[in-house]
Amino acid sequence: MRWGVQAIAGLLLVATSALAWAQTPEGWDRYLNQPRGPYRGQVIDADTRAPLAGAVVVAYWPRDRIYPFHSVMEHYAVREVLTDADGRFVIDGGDIERSAPKRTLYPRFLIFIPGYGSFPRLQKAPTGFTGGIFEGDGALVELPRLESPEARRGNLYWITPNSFTDTPFTDLSQLMKKINEERGSIGLSPHVPAEQR
Numbered sequence: 001m002r003w004g005v006q007a008i009a010g011l012l013l014v015a016t017s018a019l020a021w022a023q024t025p026e027g028w029d030r031y032l033n034q035p036r037g038p039y040r041g042q043v044i045d046a047d048t049r050a051p052l053a054g055a056v057v058v059a060y061w062p063r064d065r066i067y068p069f070h071s072v073m074e075h076y077a078v079r080e081v082l083t084d085a086d087g088r089f090v091i092d093g094g095d096i097e098r099s100a101p102k103r104t105l106y107p108r109f110l111i112f113i114p115g116y117g118s119f120p121r122l123q124k125a126p127t128g129f130t131g132g133i134f135e136g137d138g139a140l141v142e143l144p145r146l147e148s149p150e151a152r153r154g155n156l157y158w159i160t161p162n163s164f165t166d167t168p169f170t171d172l173s174q175l176m177k178k179i180n181e182e183r184g185s186i187g188l189s190p191h192v193p194a195e196q197r
Contacts, residue, residue: 030105030106031064031102031103031104031105031106032061032097032100032104032105032106034097035093035094035097035098036093036097036106036132036135037091037092037093037094037097037107037135038090038091038092038093038094039059039090039091039092039093039107039109039134039135039138040088040089040090040091040134040136040137040138040139041057041088041089041111041133041134041138041139041140041141042083042086042087042088042089042138042139042140042141043055043057043083043087043088043089043111043113043119043141043143044087044140044141044142044143045116045142045143045145046123046124046125046142046143046144046145047144047145050087051083051085051086051087051088052083052087052113052116052143053082053083053084053085053086053087054082054083054113055082055083055087055089055111055112055113055116055143056080056081056082056111056112056113056174056175056177056178057080057081057082057083057089057091057109057110057111058078058079058080058109058110058111058112058172058175059078059079059080059091059093059107059108059109060075060077060078060107060108060109060110061076061077061078061093061096061097061100061104061105061106061107061108062074062075062076062104062105062108063075063076063100063101063102063103063104063105064103064105065103066103073105076096076100076101076104077093077096077100078171078172079091079093079096080172080173080174080175081174082174083113091107091134093107106131106132108120109134110159110175111123111141111143112159112175112178112179113143113178114178114181114182114185115145115146115152115182115185116143116144116145116146117143117144117145117146117151117155118143118155118158118159119141119143121155121158122143122144122146122155123141123142123143123144124142124143124144125140125141125142126139126140126141149186149187152182152185152186153186153188156179156182156183156188159175159179176191179191
């Protein structure tokens with residue numbers, strides 16, 4: 001009897017997940033069906049509207065590996081760039097997406113610059129569903145300045161590479177440099193990846 005209840009609960013979970021995906025904006029599919037990049041955007045200060053040069057932008061492509069009775073999300077590829085003097089970035093992931101295995105998901109993005117809230121968690125804009133916003137003409141990302149050391153520590157908690165990808169820290173040298181810059185400015189010691197200890 002207990003196994004029957006668990007099986008029904010599992011089926012409901014699958015049905016609920018399918019319904020949630022069905023309610024995403026029209027035309028949105030969680031898996032890549034063709035190369036979608038290049039990905040573009042501009043990063044600005046939410047208050048002054050000044051461009052934020054030197055922000056690190058990370059695009060991360062996960063994939064679902066399907067096994068009998070379960071699936072596992074795993075690392076496929078990652079790429080990072082810095083914004084230019086106008087706060088603009090372009091990530092050309094065509095080579096990654098053309099050779100992507102089945103069930104590779106759309107890239108997820110992280111944008112970080114010391115002293116500011118990060119995307120996708122603490123940005124002022126854009127809000128709502130952000131899937132696909134960096135395709136085509138791209139999107140304007142407004143990051144708020146974080147004044148207190150506590151807010152900056154909280155932001156760091158969410159942006160360490162292991163919180164959004166299982167890729168080695170060494171694959172994200174620009175992000176690690178910016179993270180350690182921020183850590184130093186608020187009195188924390190630099191982060192040293194386990195493989196470098």
